[in-house]
Amino acid sequence: MPTWRCVKQCGACCHLDPTDRPDLEDYLLSTELALYLSMVGDDGWCVHFDKATRECSVYDDRPRFCRVEPDVFQDLFGVEPTELNDFAIACCQEQIEGVYGDRSLEQLRFEREVGIGPISNIDL
Template sequence: MATWQCIKNCGACCQLDPNDRPDLEDYLTPEELMLYLSMVGEDGWCIHFDHTTRECSIYEKRPSFCRVTPDTFEQMFGVPADELNDFAIDCCREQIEAVYGDRSLEMLSFDRAVGI
């Protein structure tokens, strides 16, 4: 069985361009939406994503909408805890494909890490 996990040196989820996520208002509160938009750099990437290390510079203090937890996904998307694993894998694969491509090193690394 595949098990979701975040992989190092990916950062696909840090590509925050609101044009690619037209439904932000559907799952973020007005306050979260303001914070989200304040985090989007001119290039569409999160201002806290370090492109050199490919890591989040505020990882320990990142907002809840940047965390893959049962509570967060239940609140934002209505995903029950017992469905989080499969939902998170699908979300990551979709985002990695959109940012890097379906045959990218990031996708291969993710699939290997989660057991696909």
């Protein structure tokens, strides 16, 4: 069974361009929306995303809306904890496709890591 997990050095979720997420006001509190918008760099990427390492520089202290946790997704999106795994997988696939492409290395790595892609000896 596919199981969601964050795949290191992907960073697709760090592409925060608000034009890609027109419904931000529907699920973020006004203070969270202000924080979100303050994190968007000129290129649409989070200012905390280190493009060289492809990792978040504030991961341990990242905002609530950057966390894939049952209580956060239930509060923000109305996703029941039992539905979180499938919802998170679908969200990641959509975001990775939008940022990198549907057959990108990032998409292939994600699918392999969560258990929905082909398993091979090739280190993606």
